[in-house]
Amino acid sequence: MSEELHEHYAFIVDKGQAPLRIDKFLINRIENATRNKIQQAARFGSIIVNGSSVKPNYRVKPDDKISVMLSYPPHDDLLIPEKIKLDIVFEDEEVLIINKPAGLVVHPGHGNYSGTLLNGILFYLDKLPKNRNNRPGLVHRIDKDTSGLLVIAKTETSMINLSTQFHDKISQRTYTALVWGDLKSESGTINEFIGRDRKNRMLMTVFPDKEFGKYAVTHYKVLERFGYVTLISCTLETGRTHQIRAHMKYIGHTLFNDVRYGGDKILKGTTFNKYKQFVENCFKTLPRQALHAKTLGFIHPKSNKKIYFNSDIPNDFLELIEKWRVYSKHQILHK
Numbered sequence: 001m002s003e004e005l006h007e008h009y010a011f012i013v014d015k016g017q018a019p020l021r022i023d024k025f026l027i028n029r030i031e032n033a034t035r036n037k038i039q040q041a042a043r044f045g046s047i048i049v050n051g052s053s054v055k056p057n058y059r060v061k062p063d064d065k066i067s068v069m070l071s072y073p074p075h076d077d078l079l080i081p082e083k084i085k086l087d088i089v090f091e092d093e094e095v096l097i098i099n100k101p102a103g104l105v106v107h108p109g110h111g112n113y114s115g116t117l118l119n120g121i122l123f124y125l126d127k128l129p130k131n132r133n134n135r136p137g138l139v140h141r142i143d144k145d146t147s148g149l150l151v152i153a154k155t156e157t158s159m160i161n162l163s164t165q166f167h168d169k170i171s172q173r174t175y176t177a178l179v180w181g182d183l184k185s186e187s188g189t190i191n192e193f194i195g196r197d198r199k200n201r202m203l204m205t206v207f208p209d210k211e212f213g214k215y216a217v218t219h220y221k222v223l224e225r226f227g228y229v230t231l232i233s234c235t236l237e238t239g240r241t242h243q244i245r246a247h248m249k250y251i252g253h254t255l256f257n258d259v260r261y262g263g264d265k266i267l268k269g270t271t272f273n274k275y276k277q278f279v280e281n282c283f284k285t286l287p288r289q290a291l292h293a294k295t296l297g298f299i300h301p302k303s304n305k306k307i308y309f310n311s312d313i314p315n316d317f318l319e320l321i322e323k324w325r326v327y328s329k330h331q332i333l334h335k
Contacts, residue, residue, distance in 0.1 A: 084120025149292025172297035178290035
């Protein structure tokens with residue numbers, strides 16, 4: 001029988017924190033945590049506040065020091081190397097740049113214990129430094145159904161250096177997205193706190209302050225307008241989970257075919273059957289959210305020179321863009 005593995009977390013409660021049950025507090029701060037998982041940890045005495053174990057109904061106070069140990073599925077921790085095709089854009093002794101296809105999960109998690117990008121990377125490179133979440137080589141990540149560029153740290157020095165750059169907003173990341181609606185301005189900035197939704201833990205949502213969310217900044221620019229949808233470029237100043245997806249929904253421009261955030265519904269347009277058929281065909285053309293991590297730039301950990309990478313938009317995304325381009329021109333001609 002395999003030894004049980006655990007995840008370890010530590011928090012210091014903010015000075016402005018209002019009294020809140022610790023199970024609710026932790027659910028909003030630990031990714032993939034559930035009420036049941038938190039309460040189980042409390043029953044086992046695995047939630048420690050200021051040196052003493054507490055029950056789930058304990059109310060956190062400002063400056064509380066919290067330590068948590070959660071049971072962890074063995075498959076999450078015991079990464080098995082698997083032969084997976086990798087689209088390598090660049091590699092040297094310090095970093096590996098990969099162009100991730102849509103549909104490939106970056107690292108193991110609940111429901112995805114194998115077949116991930118990390119499984120493939122460990123087959124390609126058997127020795128990698130681990131980040132603070134014990135994940136080899138990972139400096140940042142992108143969603144399963146988002147395509148595009150990802151940097152992997154190959155040495156401990158690179159891991160520390162690149163993690164610092166991402167934390168200090170030195171890295172440059174630009175995404176291409178197709179969103180519902182016709183944006184009013186040619187460019188703009190969304191500066192809103194993002195946290196896990198209180199009712200649906202699978203969603204991230206915007207909160208008015210840092211009590212439930214983390215500071216997040218997204219800059220966007222219009223690339224092309226198609227009437228009912230708009231092609232935009234998004235530059236990240238921070239890197240929160242689902243940041244672009246949550247921010248764009250917040251301003252009323254959900255990503256096209258983003259199932260989780262409601263973009264798989266016809267949110268803009270007409271009631272004509274032909275339009276409905278057209279949009280449904282578009283959903284089939286790109287059966288995922290229309291989001292691609294197009295560019296990635298950072299200072300090389302060893303040479304200290306700025307390096308910059310650009311990836312082509314995938315063919316299915318290009319086909320979707322062309323469909324809307326043709327449709328919008330047709331609409332203009334027949335007005």
